[in-house]
Amino acid sequence: MEKVKISNREIGALGINDLDMLVAFSRVANGLLQNEVMDKETIMANLEALIEDPAPYALKRNGKFKNIADKVIELRTAGKFIKQTRSIHQLKKELMSFPVFGPEHIEVGALAQMKTAIQLPISIAGALMPDAHQGYGLPIGGVLATNADTIIPYAVGADIACRMCLSIFDMPATLVDTERDKLRTLLLDHTHFGMGSKTKVHFDTSLFDRPEWDAVKTVKTLKDKAYAQLGTSGTGNHFVEWGELTISENALEGIPAGNYLALLSHSGSRGFGGNIANTYSEIAMKKTQLPKEAKHLAWLDMNTDEGQEYWLAMNLAGDYASANHHEIHNKIARALHIQPAMRIENHHNFAWKEKLSDGTDVMVHRKGATPAGKGVLGIIPGSMSTPGFVVKGKGDESSINSASHGAGRLMSRSAAFKTINKADVLQNLIHKKITLIGSGLDEAPMVYKDINAVMAAQTDLVEVVAKFQPRIVRMADPKEKAED
Known part of the structure; x- marks a missing residue:
């Protein structure tokens, strides 16, 4: 495989306007890269910092960048090496319209963020789902x-490919009561939660045979972490739960109407995806200068090395997130001695190459939104004690074939800890016959919007084909810091 190089174009983009310095920077940068002293992202970050202020690098005796730092200082003293200021991309002056579904459910901060996003010079269309709330x-x-x-990268999200997965078993829903202890033990035995959680026993590791793991150094360095965390779940609103699934007549092909035992999980690409998100978000913000209010919306050009690297890494994180869910569901199905009659799953933190209704090629970012193309199945959960729904997309063009990814938060985690009463939560769980393992007040049912109101706001976007009522819920220990 051809070795990665740092091109003169990439170095010149840092603001270098002196040919001799361009050659010197290239020699140092590629020397460090080829000798594997530093990775590309670290080298570029150091070069950018050096151009901004060479003094710390010049003072470091035997430093890797000392010689070029000395040269920058020498040329600047003579007025010959001036850092070029990169232009700031300005937002569009006119606000393009976009649909807001269920505006009565959406906080002002989320609406303001969407207005900023739609004004990006690269934006073509947008939509806001009824569960929307403020993020980065x-x-x-x-x-x-x-x-x-x-x-x-930040429009994909920090937890790349956070997704839902539902296994439907041809077993009566009444087992959540008659076999409650057994089902609870299966969750304890085959799920692992927490920021650093790992597993030693795997069901299928074939994903790690794929060449993408060795195609990009950033990805390669995270392979061992990803392997160790295969089959684990995160913190915050991530869960694995047993519940009662009620399917309508003729709603799911091959599954008769009725009440079934079902397993539902929610989590993403773990530490692997988080590291990819952080690395390439930082690169994007350095490459693409935007006004302060839009800085987190910095983009990568898909025609650059960084853009292609992120695309590869994001898609691999998507397949990895799916494999995580499959590990959990397959292990539990094996312990039950029965295969699921059907499995339904979808991402809701991802970017897809799609076409708009007029044929325009676009990159569609869905951050906390469910794909809802015509006939596409997806899952929209509620909370630990409120129902979730299996839905079929209607292909609504105005929503860019999208729907909500859940109920959406009513309050922040800090507000939840200050205002939610533990006794009220316990009473709610008893009333709904919920067995809860883990979690804290920041995930109490009261911190979420009314899922039924959210669903009512998107009847043009999806058709409900089944209803899932949680009964035995496992989440991360309440002392764990939320990752979502």
């Missing part, structure tokens, strides 16, 4: 279509 860059529940050759 694009609001959670925001959908943004941009030029096809651009991708925004």
Whole structure:
């Protein structure tokens, strides 16, 4: 495989306007890269910092960048090496319209963030789902279509490919009561929660045979972490739960109407995806200068090395997140001695190459939004004590074929700890016959919007085909810091 190089174009983009310095920077940068002293991202970050202020590098005796730092100082003293200021991309002056589904359920901060996103010079269309709330860059529940050759890491999200997975078993739903202890033990034995959680026993590790793991150094360095965390779940709103699934007549092909035992999980790409998100978000913000209010919406050009690296890493994180869910569901199915009659799953933190209704090629970012193309199945959960729904997309063009990814938060975690009463939560769980393992007040049912109201706000976007009522819920220990 050809070795990665740092091109003169990439170095010149840092603001170097002196040919001799361009050659000197290239020699140092590629020397460090080829000798594997530092990875590309670290080298570029150091070069950018050096151009901004060479003094710390010049003072470091035997430092890797000392010689070029000395040269920068020498040339600047003579007025010959001036850092070029990179232009700031300005937002569009006119606000493009976008649909807001269930505006009465959406906080002002989320709406303001969506207005900023739609004003990006690369934005083509957008939509806001009824579960939307404020996040970083694009609001959670925001959908943004941009030029096809651009991708925004923060519009995908920190937990790349966070997804839902539902296994439907041809077993009566009444087992959540008659076999409650057995089902609870299966969750304890085959799920692992927490920021650093790992597993030693795997069901299928074939994903790690794929060449993508060795194609990009950033990905390669995370392979061992990803392997160790295969089959684990995160913290915050991530869960694995047993519940009662009620299917309508003729709603799911091959599954008769009735009440079934079902297993539902929610989590993403773990530490692997989080590291990819952080690395390439930082690169995007250095490469693409935006006004302060839009800085987290910095994009990568898909025609650059960084854009292609992120695209590869994001898609691999998507397959890895799916494999995580499959590990959990397959282990539990094996312990039950029965295969699921059907499995339904979907991402809701991802970017897809799609076409708008007029044929325009775009990059669609769904941050906390469910794909809802015509006939596409997806899952929209509620909370630990309220129902979730299996839905079929209607292909609504105005929503960019999207729907909500859940109920959406009513309050922040800090507000939940200050206002939610533990006794009220316990009473709610008893009333709904919920067995809870783990979790804290920041995930109490009261911190979420009314899922039924959220669903009512998107009847043009999805058709409900089944209803899932949680009964035995496992989440991370309440002392764990939330990752979502």
